[in-house]
Amino acid sequence: MDMTKDLQTHYQGFDVSERILLSGHSHQAWPDVAKQGMVDCFNDAAKHIDDKWELAFEKAEKVRNFYRRAMCDPSGQMALGESTHELILMFLSDLNCFKAKKSTQIKIVTTDGEFHSMRRQLNRLKTLGINVEVVPTLPLETLSNRIIEKLDRSTDAVMLSAVFFATSQIFKQVGEVAQAAKSLNIPCVVDAYHTINVLEFDLAKWQLQGAFVIGGGYKYCQAGEGNCFMRIPPNYHGSPIITGWFAEFETLSQAPDQVSYGQGQAAFAGSTYDPTSHYRAAAVFDFFDRLNLSVALLSQINRQQVSRLWRGIENLHLAHEVLALPCHDIADNAGFLSLTTPQAEEWVQKLKSRGVQADSRGNQLRLGPAPYVSNEQIDNALNEIELVAKQFS
Numbered sequence: 001m002d003m004t005k006d007l008q009t010h011y012q013g014f015d016v017s018e019r020i021l022l023s024g025h026s027h028q029a030w031p032d033v034a035k036q037g038m039v040d041c042f043n044d045a046a047k048h049i050d051d052k053w054e055l056a057f058e059k060a061e062k063v064r065n066f067y068r069r070a071m072c073d074p075s076g077q078m079a080l081g082e083s084t085h086e087l088i089l090m091f092l093s094d095l096n097c098f099k100a101k102k103s104t105q106i107k108i109v110t111t112d113g114e115f116h117s118m119r120r121q122l123n124r125l126k127t128l129g130i131n132v133e134v135v136p137t138l139p140l141e142t143l144s145n146r147i148i149e150k151l152d153r154s155t156d157a158v159m160l161s162a163v164f165f166a167t168s169q170i171f172k173q174v175g176e177v178a179q180a181a182k183s184l185n186i187p188c189v190v191d192a193y194h195t196i197n198v199l200e201f202d203l204a205k206w207q208l209q210g211a212f213v214i215g216g217g218y219k220y221c222q223a224g225e226g227n228c229f230m231r232i233p234p235n236y237h238g239s240p241i242i243t244g245w246f247a248e249f250e251t252l253s254q255a256p257d258q259v260s261y262g263q264g265q266a267a268f269a270g271s272t273y274d275p276t277s278h279y280r281a282a283a284v285f286d287f288f289d290r291l292n293l294s295v296a297l298l299s300q301i302n303r304q305q306v307s308r309l310w311r312g313i314e315n316l317h318l319a320h321e322v323l324a325l326p327c328h329d330i331a332d333n334a335g336f337l338s339l340t341t342p343q344a345e346e347w348v349q350k351l352k353s354r355g356v357q358a359d360s361r362g363n364q365l366r367l368g369p370a371p372y373v374s375n376e377q378i379d380n381a382l383n384e385i386e387l388v389a390k391q392f393s
Contacts, residue, residue, distance in 0.1 A: 004373060010031045010291075011372050013035060025168070025219060025336035026219065028220060029370065033284060033286070037279040038279060064229070067196065071192075077233075081270060090243075105129070106131060107155050108133070109132075110134055111164075113161060113166060118159055148176070148177060156186070156187075158188045160189075166338060166364050167326065168333050168338045169334070178208050179207050188212065190208055193215040197220040198219075200296060216228035216229060226274065237267065238261065240267065243259065250263065305369035309369065312379070322392045323340070325339060326338060341364075343392060356384050
């Protein structure tokens with residue numbers, strides 16, 4: 001039975017039954033309850049004025065608890081932010097090399113597969129003379145060893161992904177890098193945006209207990225913008241240079257001109273923000289609970305959908321130069337299918353004109369299903385792909 005047909009009734013605002021939305025890796029539709037969450041935010045503000053913040057913070061804690069469950073980290077420290085960019089800045093500003101004059105060049109190790117926020121910020125730092133060592137992701141079989149070889153006592157941070165955003169390839173050895181970094185007291189941040197709520201992401205099994213982990217709700221969590229998080233390692237006490245006044249909430253006293261910090265997630269707290277995003281997310285996460293849409297179930301649905309797309313493309317027997325399946329095995333693929341073609345942007349436009357929403361990154365055409373996309377819609381998308389492919393043959 002295709003349960004997605006039943007799910008579609010909960011997404012009428014986004015009209016998911018009439019559109020083939022294979023953009024779920026980028027931005028999933030919101031269930032209709034999200035709208036009520038936003039209305040509730042308005043109503044609480046209107047009724048309680050400044051006293052609304054206690055209610056807003058309750059919603060924020062619901063958001064934190066959702067991410068804790070998604071990572072099997074029930075006592076995890078979760079700093080929230082509007083974007084991963086905001087949280088990456090806080091992470092960087094907490095590095096010792098930026099808080100005290102360093103006698104040697106600052107060194108950060110990363111890969112060439114990172115998302116725009118991390119990539120752009122590190123490239124900018126590189127122009128300022130910071131040594132940003134970029135390790136090629138391919139071949140993936142040797143990536144962890146090649147990163148670890150770059151780590152030494154002079155390394156100030158390592159920044160990488162659990163799933164590479166362009167190819168959907170899972171970096172299963174990311175924990176090996178995190179463990180090696182921890183042994184050298186090197187802060188390690190892992191971008192988990194393409195794992196949260198689509199892969200079963202137990203931090204202990206991934207060996208990421210000692211790492212910072214960033215992600216958010218815009219993609220597979222259906223929570224919309226403004227719902228990002230940074231998981232703080234246990235017993236970590238930060239003092240980031242970029243700091244908001246909310247970070248003072250848990251300090252008992254603060255002398256004039258003194259900058260005090262709370263512990264754990266509190267040290268990375270921001271400042272006054274629009275709580276609408278948390279109201280919306282809390283409503284969506286309650287919806288997941290009511291419908292028993294657990295991470296395990298959502299992961300199972302996604303695997304079936306990606307496999308259906310993968311097999312469907314394979315059965316079209318398209319020329320490699322027209323559209324090529326990934327070089328990696330399907331078992332190493334995450335929540336979307338990334339296909340190689342020199343006309344990736346043109347593919348996106350042609351599919352859009354035929355009612356199929358997708359996107360591209362470089363020479364990668366990305367197709368991302370979602371729980372509300374039916375098997376029938378996937379098969380219809382495959383038919384459209386076959387028709388478009390003839391235009392490139």
